Amino acid sequence: MQKAYRAIRFYPPDHPLANHCLDELAGAFDRALADGTLRLAVSENSLTYEEEPVFTTDDLRESIPFILFRDGIRSLTFRNGLGRDEAAELIEALGQAQEVDKADHDLVTILWERNLPHLEYQVADPLLEGESSADGLRQLASQLQGKLEEEKRARLVRTPHADLTESLELDAPGDEVLVGNVVPEEELIQLERELEPEQDILAEFGIVLLEILANATSDEDRIVAVRGLEDLASSLLEWGDLARLTHLLQETAAVQADLGEHADLVDDVFEGMLDKERLRASLDSLDAAGPGGRQELTAFLLILGERAHRLLIELLIESGGKQSRHVLLDVLTAGAGVPLELVLPHLGDPRWYVARNMVYLLGRMKDPRAMPHLEPVLAHSDERVRKEAARSVGAIGERSSVPVLAALLSDPSPAVRVVAVRQLGRLRPPAEVLSRLLLQVRARDFSTRSEGEIDAFLDTLGQLGDDSAVPLLDELWRGRSFFRPKPLHLRLFALRALGQIGTASARQSLSRALRSSDNAVRRQARRGLWEANRQEAASQ
Amino acid sequence: MSGQPITPLPRCDAAAREDERRLVHRLAVALRTTGFHDPGNTAVQGAIAEFLRTVRTRWAHEQVWVGVRNRCVFVNDERLRIGPSDYLNVRYLMDTFDRWNLGGITFQPGVRDAEMRSVLYELNQKSERGLEELAARARALGLKHVELTEPERESEEPAAHLPLRTYSACLDVCREIQETVREHRHIRTRRLRRVTQAVVDQLLEDESALLSMTTIKEFDDYLFTHSTNVAILSVALGQRLGFDKRTLGDLCLAAFLHDLGKILVPKGILEKPTQLDPGERAQIQQHPIHAVILLLEQEQLNQSTLRAIVAGFEHHINLDLSGYPRLTRKNSVTLFGRIICVADRYDAITTRRSYRKTTSTPHEGVRFLLEHSGTQFEPVLVKLFLEMLGVYPPGTVVGLSSGEVGVVRRPPLPGSALSRPQIRVVRGGDPGTILDLADRDAAGKHPRSVVAVLNPDDDGQLPALCGAEIEALGPIGAMIAEEVPDPPARLPVAR
Ligand SMILES: [Fe+2]
Numbered sequence A: 001m002q003k004a005y006r007a008i009r010f011y012p013p014d015h016p017l018a019n020h021c022l023d024e025l026a027g028a029f030d031r032a033l034a035d036g037t038l039r040l041a042v043s044e045n046s047l048t049y050e051e052e053p054v055f056t057t058d059d060l061r062e063s064i065p066f067i068l069f070r071d072g073i074r075s076l077t078f079r080n081g082l083g084r085d086e087a088a089e090l091i092e093a094l095g096q097a098q099e100v101d102k103a104d105h106d107l108v109t110i111l112w113e114r115n116l117p118h119l120e121y122q123v124a125d126p127l128l129e130g131e132s133s134a135d136g137l138r139q140l141a142s143q144l145q146g147k148l149e150e151e152k153r154a155r156l157v158r159t160p161h162a163d164l165t166e167s168l169e170l171d172a173p174g175d176e177v178l179v180g181n182v183v184p185e186e187e188l189i190q191l192e193r194e195l196e197p198e199q200d201i202l203a204e205f206g207i208v209l210l211e212i213l214a215n216a217t218s219d220e221d222r223i224v225a226v227r228g229l230e231d232l233a234s235s236l237l238e239w240g241d242l243a244r245l246t247h248l249l250q251e252t253a254a255v256q257a258d259l260g261e262h263a264d265l266v267d268d269v270f271e272g273m274l275d276k277e278r279l280r281a282s283l284d285s286l287d288a289a290g291p292g293g294r295q296e297l298t299a300f301l302l303i304l305g306e307r308a309h310r311l312l313i314e315l316l317i318e319s320g321g322k323q324s325r326h327v328l329l330d331v332l333t334a335g336a337g338v339p340l341e342l343v344l345p346h347l348g349d350p351r352w353y354v355a356r357n358m359v360y361l362l363g364r365m366k367d368p369r370a371m372p373h374l375e376p377v378l379a380h381s382d383e384r385v386r387k388e389a390a391r392s393v394g395a396i397g398e399r400s401s402v403p404v405l406a407a408l409l410s411d412p413s414p415a416v417r418v419v420a421v422r423q424l425g426r427l428r429p430p431a432e433v434l435s436r437l438l439l440q441v442r443a444r445d446f447s448t449r450s451e452g453e454i455d456a457f458l459d460t461l462g463q464l465g466d467d468s469a470v471p472l473l474d475e476l477w478r479g480r481s482f483f484r485p486k487p488l489h490l491r492l493f494a495l496r497a498l499g500q501i502g503t504a505s506a507r508q509s510l511s512r513a514l515r516s517s518d519n520a521v522r523r524q525a526r527r528g529l530w531e532a533n534r535q536e537a538a539s540q
Numbered sequence B: 001m002s003g004q005p006i007t008p009l010p011r012c013d014a015a016a017r018e019d020e021r022r023l024v025h026r027l028a029v030a031l032r033t034t035g036f037h038d039p040g041n042t043a044v045q046g047a048i049a050e051f052l053r054t055v056r057t058r059w060a061h062e063q064v065w066v067g068v069r070n071r072c073v074f075v076n077d078e079r080l081r082i083g084p085s086d087y088l089n090v091r092y093l094m095d096t097f098d099r100w101n102l103g104g105i106t107f108q109p110g111v112r113d114a115e116m117r118s119v120l121y122e123l124n125q126k127s128e129r130g131l132e133e134l135a136a137r138a139r140a141l142g143l144k145h146v147e148l149t150e151p152e153r154e155s156e157e158p159a160a161h162l163p164l165r166t167y168s169a170c171l172d173v174c175r176e177i178q179e180t181v182r183e184h185r186h187i188r189t190r191r192l193r194r195v196t197q198a199v200v201d202q203l204l205e206d207e208s209a210l211l212s213m214t215t216i217k218e219f220d221d222y223l224f225t226h227s228t229n230v231a232i233l234s235v236a237l238g239q240r241l242g243f244d245k246r247t248l249g250d251l252c253l254a255a256f257l258h259d260l261g262k263i264l265v266p267k268g269i270l271e272k273p274t275q276l277d278p279g280e281r282a283q284i285q286q287h288p289i290h291a292v293i294l295l296l297e298q299e300q301l302n303q304s305t306l307r308a309i310v311a312g313f314e315h316h317i318n319l320d321l322s323g324y325p326r327l328t329r330k331n332s333v334t335l336f337g338r339i340i341c342v343a344d345r346y347d348a349i350t351t352r353r354s355y356r357k358t359t360s361t362p363h364e365g366v367r368f369l370l371e372h373s374g375t376q377f378e379p380v381l382v383k384l385f386l387e388m389l390g391v392y393p394p395g396t397v398v399g400l401s402s403g404e405v406g407v408v409r410r411p412p413l414p415g416s417a418l419s420r421p422q423i424r425v426v427r428g429g430d431p432g433t434i435l436d437l438a439d440r441d442a443a444g445k446h447p448r449s450v451v452a453v454l455n456p457d458d459d460g461q462l463p464a465l466c467g468a469e470i471e472a473l474g475p476i477g478a479m480i481a482e483e484v485p486d487p488p489a490r491l492p493v494a495r
């Protein structure tokens, strides 16, 4: 038994070694119980069978006799029929009892609740064994005796007497209702159905604490209620029960809002949630499980509000998971966002993704004060950081953003260039930017760039361009080249840009394209003209 | 307590096996029906046919054993969960097995209608020599497919389960808790659990003995007997709801601690013989909140203490959410809260209090519950409570049609009329005799019925203990059996 117990303590229940030990134990019980029962007496360090020690140990802490003895168990009786499952339950119960310091749950209670059919135990208990309660019994007896003596003289007064069964509304009351017929079967079955989902005791406990907090008349009571809420919330966090936790915190916040001058006391509940290790565990389990729990975790972190910002930024820096990054960024950019001074120190972090995330935060907060800090990041060695920086600069949308973005049009990374040109299109920058843009489109390698980049540049050119861009675009859709023909997509994007520009000269160029021998070119030209006409009609 | 996480406890409920549950249910119904009708009755035939159908569908080719161990029903080594709708039938089955000292019955494939009829008939007969006698009769009948098995454990009862001792231990532990809380120490939970577990064990073992103990009111301190009585009544109700042992243990603990908060209310207010002023009433109404605060200050929170905390808060909140404390967010009362509310109100109004001139009789107590069923109390629970204690609950002093006066000692058993409890004669006739009002004479008529409910000295009731242990105790038993010196010619019954 000791062996099986050790095995269970140190190996998970499905581990082969633990399993093997259980088989052995069940076999041993089978042999020992073949002719009836086995009664073992328990002392601090041994188990004895008919005065004969069968197990002795000096290692008190980990030993079965000690665990049994400590909880008052003085003997164990095993009965024939004890199978493997029961043996497993017994060993599990012993294991649970070992954690008793944490759980305040004694072995006797565990065994009592498990109610193993082939195991009996004897508990030493002065209360129930007589000595100390003998006085009580004697008192009780003499009190009852006195009562009965008095009764002989008691004045008996007739009291109202009713046939209570009338009020039961039974179908056929008859003259006598029998025990067993009072509650109709349907009502019992209905009740059974209601009992099925176990009462949500944690939620109920939370509500009770909130009621007490809301109606308390002294700070002492409020503090006890807040402590209870703290304990409940941190337990829920530990178990990862975020749905319940979020609900509890929302309700707590609602109560807090009505508490007036006592509201500060409640802060402890929220501050108790700022436990880095537990939050990290929640994030890690989200990363392991996929995006399913994202909303839950986001909702929870949002309730913590500003007070969690510093910790969440730390977690953002330390965690690499995609899901957790999404959640943290969502939470940090909600509402007014994070204060600049929490983000700026990490902008120069050597890890590219840290810098990228900080740049992202700055962009989402749209705080112009961030601009001077973003500019150096635009020269970051990692294109992913530069790209994010271009996006953030565009998002902040200051006048000072334009030259910065224009400079990025010649960035060595196509991805960065695309972001920059798109952001510029959005910002409607002053005319001088157009020449920077034309310079890029005119560049000798432009036609060899990716379709996406060509798309972005020509789209932006269409939005920002005027007559000065028409000759270049006209040249591009014709596709003439000394070296090799221009790709079709470039020709079509150029036609689209002409349609967007829509001036007289642009329309002339489009009309010429209607006569192209290429079917696709003709179609795009028609579309471009239609777009140009639409714009003109709209502007009139 | 702060910083201590709440300990989640693993659930280990017995399996909810549908076929097995149906089998036991039908066996129990067949047994009960056979007990009330003669073997040729159509209801008996129908019930046996239902049982055999279940056996033949599921156990056509293998034997099936139905047995009782530790007051739990097993089918082929699988422990069954008993729902509220099974409770009375299964209890009848267990009582019958107990009476014969029978461990179980094995049914072999091919068991026949006639065999079932004879074995059920025999089981319903009076037992004189237990299993030996039953087995002899079974042999004589030549039963081939039904085997009776012995119980696995000898039926020696551990001393801890004796009702009077259990009750007295409750009072002791209550006293200890009061001191502990007053001195701001932690409650010794193990000790408390030993006692609440003994209450549950005792109720599972012999319900009426412990139920009869709830007629002890106001011994030493009102709070001690009240807490104990509410615990007993609550667990007895919970048992009828089919709670497993662990849930019963939690319920017992919650009920036992429900008025813990009263320890913080000044005794002068609790026992004030005159009308309370609004300030004093407000102080009393704080006690559910005090209960929560006191329990929170205890070291550990686990499933059991959480349930006790919630129930402690709820026990003066009615089903319709009236009562106290005042609520702002809570919109329902938990099942534990509803159970304790019923038990608490019943015990409170049937106990003598200094501020009341007359105490209600137990009969008026259940009537009060019925009158407020659906508003203050959960209707199903009220009905179960009535079924549990009968129309004249233990302790009620009743005038009989025969002219005798008796005190109710045990509620009517399943199948008996609600208004026909077992009583002990206290005046007139042969004082000390025990009469079962459900008994019939040779003509099939009830020789005695209750014709009046009496209130002795405005105390509402008399203590009326029952059970072998109490009767063997000596002084009390002797006292009760003692002849009343001068039985009055006419009952001193006043209007
Ligand atoms: Fe109360």
Ligand SMILES: [Fe+2]
Binding pocket: B226, B230, B258, B259, B344, B348
């Ligand atoms: Fe109470």
